Amino acid sequence: MATSFQGTTTKCTACDKTVYLVDKLTADNRVYHKACFRCHHCKGTLKLANYNSFEGVLYCRPHFDQLFKRTGSLDKSFEGTPKVVKPEKSVENEG
Template sequence: MSFTGTQDKCTACDKTVHFIDLLTADGVPYHKTCFKCSHCKGILSMCSYSSMDGVLYCKTHFEQLFKETGSFSKKFTPGGKSSDKELARAPSKISSAFSGTQDKCAACQKTVYPLEKLTLEGESYHKSCFKCSHGGCILTTSSYAALNGVLYCKIHFGQLFMEKGSYNHMKKKSESQEALPDVVPDEQPAPPPQDENREDN
């Protein structure tokens, strides 16, 4: 009995694929070593690949491609620039929900993508940046308090008020989005008012 081999050709390199080295994805034959992401050239496995129109991607680059372009086209935009033809067409509702954004996180000043975005009081935040400026507690939309653009959890907000009896010593956001120190130096307390109706003996 003789082994005749296979007649399958690898889609990536167009060479004969021997049975021992054959990997079939979506009915298409590949050498195991040719089964790579078209963007990063990383070797893929059956559980780590995505494919669009016969082009292979690792899961990371497949998702990144969708975020950058708003669609699953075959190419990444070089340098993040779109062609004039792409700019002329209006994005669909779905693609605009996942495409790039100009929103910056009020806490870290980095881009906030729609899937990780919280918008409160006109400001955008990463979910991981939405935390108390005093204690670092993770906040929710129902557990935060804000004063002068600075976020606090309700517990620390109350504690800081009780310390001084006012909010004057709490952080304030400056023009450059940086916070000032927690406490403003105490002023000398005014002497208690003298009771004019008091009789001296």
């Protein structure tokens, strides 16, 4: 005797465990437990109103901005703080 309940076969993208309707959160066409919807960088809990994602990886807005926008590239090298190259102050004026 097989009984089926709506949503019991849905797995969380983060932990791969069953997500039930009361704990279900959908973002970017992916399903998460509310507790698993966290920033990849700081592990802070996210809300639908304050998250960003890149290639399926979730980030809080501050870390998304810090890791991607500030560097001007979508390079996923997080080994340290993005290095900002400042131009030399001595500019030669010819003429």
